[in-house]
Amino acid sequence: MRRSRILSPAAAAVEWPLADPLQPLAFPEIFGRTAPVEVDLGCGDGSFLAAMAERHLERNYLGCERMIGRVRSACRRIAARGLTNARIVRVELLAGVTELLPAASVDVCHLLFPDPWPKRRHHCRRIFTEEFLRRLLSALKPGGVLHLATDDADYFGQMQRVLGGTPGLEEMEELPDWPVTTFEQRFRALGSPVHRVLLRKVSEVM
Numbered sequence: 001m002r003r004s005r006i007l008s009p010a011a012a013a014v015e016w017p018l019a020d021p022l023q024p025l026a027f028p029e030i031f032g033r034t035a036p037v038e039v040d041l042g043c044g045d046g047s048f049l050a051a052m053a054e055r056h057l058e059r060n061y062l063g064c065e066r067m068i069g070r071v072r073s074a075c076r077r078i079a080a081r082g083l084t085n086a087r088i089v090r091v092e093l094l095a096g097v098t099e100l101l102p103a104a105s106v107d108v109c110h111l112l113f114p115d116p117w118p119k120r121r122h123h124c125r126r127i128f129t130e131e132f133l134r135r136l137l138s139a140l141k142p143g144g145v146l147h148l149a150t151d152d153a154d155y156f157g158q159m160q161r162v163l164g165g166t167p168g169l170e171e172m173e174e175l176p177d178w179p180v181t182t183f184e185q186r187f188r189a190l191g192s193p194v195h196r197v198l199l200r201k202v203s204e205v206m
């Protein structure tokens, strides 16, 4: 059965409307307070974002997603839990990271199971490139954390090559006990290995 396109007022209020897609976001305005910010890039149905926001009420969570159906699902999920520390913006990731995230404003950036584009001729569509990483690192605060995960071994290899060529990052040994995303649940059920890396920004990257 298709879900209604109508959102309850509470769910509709979870989506942060972009008045000007070129204007950097003001987190204190979005969340009504100043607190550490975590961003989930390509948040899908928002299950990871909502679970994190519920666990860490003292932090602010922003989900970025381009598909309207997933934006609605994420908004419903967050509203159903009564969370006021999570918001969703509907945006293209590259534009979102470049235009919307102010420099040195984000404490933790999650990029979890980005579309893998497994065919060789489609690899150029993968979001995680040197340019994307450079923009992500600009948005991260000094000491901020980048969390990447994928089930696609080839994509993980690409991520590691890009990371290996980027100074100012330090791999973290300890992996926090974070919730499992919807796609991760699917991959685990299929017995697919999950590749994950956590890095800390230790210095500015030009």
Ligand SMILES: C[S@@+](CC[C@H](N)C(=O)[O-])C[C@H]1O[C@@H](n2cnc3c(N)ncnc32)[C@H](O)[C@@H]1O
Binding pocket: 041, 042, 043, 044, 045, 064, 065, 066, 067, 070, 091, 092, 093, 094, 112, 113, 114, 115, 127, 181, 182, 183, 184
């Ligand atoms: C494979 S799903 C993973 C969703 C979620 N992170 C999870 O692990 O369950 C990738 C998500 O990223 C979104 N996405 C992919 N490319 C995007 C882009 N360029 N801009 C915004 N969202 C994007 C897709 O719509 C999809 O919801």
